[in-house]
Amino acid sequence: MDYQKVIEEVYQEVVEENPRGKVANYIPELARVNADQFGIALVDLKGQVYGVGDYLTPFSIQSISKVHTLTMVFHVFKSKLWSRVNVEPSGNPFNSIAQLEYEKGIPRNPFINAGALVISDALCGKFESPTRQIQDFINEISGNTCVSVNHEVKKSEQNHAERNTALAYFLKAYKNFDNDIAEVLDVYFSHCAMEMSCVDLARSFSFLANDGYSIFAEREIVSESHARRINALMLTCGFYDESGEFAFRVGLPGKSGVGGGVAAVMPHKFSIAVWSPELNEKGNSVKAVKALELLTDKLEFSLF
Amino acid sequence: MDYQKVIEEVYQEVVEENPRGKVANYIPELARVNADQFGIALVDLKGQVYGVGDYLTPFSIQSISKVHTLTMVFHVFKSKLWSRVNVEPSGNPFNSIAQLEYEKGIPRNPFINAGALVISDALCGKFESPTRQIQDFINEISGNTCVSVNHEVKKSEQNHAERNTALAYFLKAYKNFDNDIAEVLDVYFSHCAMEMSCVDLARSFSFLANDGYSIFAEREIVSESHARRINALMLTCGFYDESGEFAFRVGLPGKSGVGGGVAAVMPHKFSIAVWSPELNEKGNSVKAVKALELLTDKLEFSLF
Amino acid sequence: MDYQKVIEEVYQEVVEENPRGKVANYIPELARVNADQFGIALVDLKGQVYGVGDYLTPFSIQSISKVHTLTMVFHVFKSKLWSRVNVEPSGNPFNSIAQLEYEKGIPRNPFINAGALVISDALCGKFESPTRQIQDFINEISGNTCVSVNHEVKKSEQNHAERNTALAYFLKAYKNFDNDIAEVLDVYFSHCAMEMSCVDLARSFSFLANDGYSIFAEREIVSESHARRINALMLTCGFYDESGEFAFRVGLPGKSGVGGGVAAVMPHKFSIAVWSPELNEKGNSVKAVKALELLTDKLEFSLF
């Protein structure tokens, strides 16, 4: 399979069609990004990289980092975690607090904000220096010292933190939050403000395409069974309130972020990261989603 | 792969563990069924059947028939249908009317009751004798004159039809219902009251494991792309408010019914039907879900 | 107190300010009404009538009739009724079905549509010819053969009955509906389609200003205690999702209808009916609400 040719074709077609959205503007740091950027990086099971466009440019991975943090505690806590966070698609916006009330403080899944806060809280209970260790972990599985926290972005998020802080206090009201709220939020905003390029991001997702084994870290990151479950979660819950649509049109497990990135995997084939800042109204990158739809059509690959 | 051996092992282990639930009792006809029945039928891509337990006993397929009816209109209406019904997991009970109100009469997906009613309505707009044609279609794709409507069950459902009738009127209030309500409900209750055995049900799902081509009907039932999308929908929405959990633990596209049946597919490998009447509190058969979980573990097959 | 002078001043001021809204247009019959009509009729405890503007013109009383029907069964069923319908303000639109689901089929109060349907159902269980008897009752308490059902309006409502029919089936699903749905809806649409003038309407509310005794019927319609409770219900629930606002600004128990009418009482002083077809976005007549606000200011009367 000539992946390079395929992603170049995909790139070209998306550039020509040029579907447009709106750059995330809830914080100034994200709003300032050049909206025209667009890159694709695909990494096959042997670690071979295929890239096109701005695939070497670091960008804010935002919620995609929730897959990394989930992986870190999934591995450690195993089934105990699932009494604190559910695995069901939410059917509501990612930052809804109403649902958390209806479900008595148990977030629907680890990718909505409330669920990711529980994961960050679990990390804080386990690790001494969670932010540094998240970075170390991502560097390890991408085989590259690639991750940095953009402190402007982080500070900007912290200045707009009211809703996430409300979620954290609400979780604490339901006794589903163990550590100091400010400390956990600091970790949360740090990992959301991390920056990597498409190529590093695709490499960091490689273990999910490979039954849990990372060829870059040269070790099993999670068991095969856990890798499958993380993929299942991404498929059902990875794209906010558009997860069903993405499964329906693309059919790959993946996770999006409001920075315009999407990381996805075709199990036993490849991992892939696509990035372009303009988002549709559900908060997913229009060009990235389009690119992945074209790609699966061309490759005739799909889970299904 | 010795499928026969594997399903026999699975059968044995489930029988030994003997997880228990509660037979559906909202209508007397379903409540009366012998709760101990349990059967598994697996059909490989060549049409070879593997079976164990009560796999030849017909049972009430209930909501599993919604995959058949969706297939019939998916094929016919293509994308137009998706302005009338969404493809997102619901995060609510299957018969919730509140969600339908919040989303202005557009059901979240074709497998919750409101969505299936829209599909039945679309069938009534397309076919002269929808109920007969649903039967003909299922018979064709299972390669057997196997389907019958259990009129006792149907009548019983009609005597408890208030909630579904309310959903139908509500859809009509939102102009998302074209035909006579009584006529559409008759079709809906007819297909929910259909009975088939595990083996016939597994055969009727074979085309979904085979990129849309039925070896029993000897024709393409839907395009490869549509088959993939139906599978994606089953994965994200096939198990009511437990779809995420099923994807997480089992990882196969499938559809359950309150009669205790589950039909599922492993794309490019096999289709399978499992049946046992006792349900968990989300309305899914406890033995069938357990059996499929063990099966995918043993086969080391999963989408992910 | 020179009531005639006061209502003429109020009338004049409202005409000059001329606040505008939108005539109800969900059925053609209501949409066709002349939007400029405006009348006020006040009836004191001795039965003396004061009127201005179009106070003799019959109009569609719509939901105001729910006070009459409630009175008929309040009297008959006493406390038993209150297991079937609650007395709390709803905080939701009048025809919401979501709330009915959350509260398991018990409508929040007798003035939202679901609650009024329960009242109509109770009427059907008690009376042989409910529609005729509602008319007889209103005629009796207004001291005039004044009520007629506008069959064009009724038919028009029936042609847009999907949402109310859905509510009725939903109530039946919760076993909170005893009689035939079509029969109850016929009664419901009949009383909503009744027409009366402001003067007759004000007279029909006179017993609520007079501790339950009607000087027109020359008998106690309900006990003093029941009259007080009906007034309390009107104050907390009489204006859809604007009941708090009306209590806050006007401070009289009252009930509005989408025909543009409002009937209200000042206990131990007078009853009043105001009518003008243009509605605000909550479905209450803009001129009628304004007039009542000015009136209570001028009279320095208020419950509070």
Add this chain to the structure above:
Amino acid sequence: MDYQKVIEEVYQEVVEENPRGKVANYIPELARVNADQFGIALVDLKGQVYGVGDYLTPFSIQSISKVHTLTMVFHVFKSKLWSRVNVEPSGNPFNSIAQLEYEKGIPRNPFINAGALVISDALCGKFESPTRQIQDFINEISGNTCVSVNHEVKKSEQNHAERNTALAYFLKAYKNFDNDIAEVLDVYFSHCAMEMSCVDLARSFSFLANDGYSIFAEREIVSESHARRINALMLTCGFYDESGEFAFRVGLPGKSGVGGGVAAVMPHKFSIAVWSPELNEKGNSVKAVKALELLTDKLEFSLF
């Protein structure tokens, strides 16, 4: 009218019937109170006090203080306040965050927790030392240096503050919160932890029975029109999700607190405070509600 005789009869009948509930136990300080205490104090328009039972014992007034704080800003801000908080009954528990989300950060009324936090925030924007000034205000209108903050209760509340803190951050996310959250919460918990006896509480509500004029402060506290509006708000929203029931059964404007107190007014007649710690499931004192129901029956007084 021999008020003393009437309240003694009421007291006796309630003691004999002895309806039971459950003392608030969400904080230890409230749980520890002697559940058998029960007192009634009535203050007529001339300032004459009638009392029975534990009417001189200070208790935690909790949410009743929200009427005092609302009065302080009602007076100052006038209509501007009502863009930040609505006047509609909520139909939801007093601490619901879901409703706040549906209504985009505008609390339904000033008596649910979110609304009272907005009022406390407004106080912090207006006054230098809000807590002291609330005390001064209550002392002034009760004509007695009677109010103290119970610091054990306050500290206890602060140790269970997660939910209210979540509400505050949520309000801030919607830009409906101006001041420092910790400072506003301090004021909020201070006024909720204030203690007064029935007699002082009844005196502090006297101005609401007297068109806004306090005979104890010897000045107009709010205009007649504002007094009426505060009474209207208490009637529609003063008893959490049981406001309709209280209006229906008792028919007086009033406000309850989880300390077991209820303060109410009969406009142009008297103000009254009743206290007994055991609450019904909606959070209102069972004995206090019963006493007020009997009282209005005996006095044949009611708004309606």
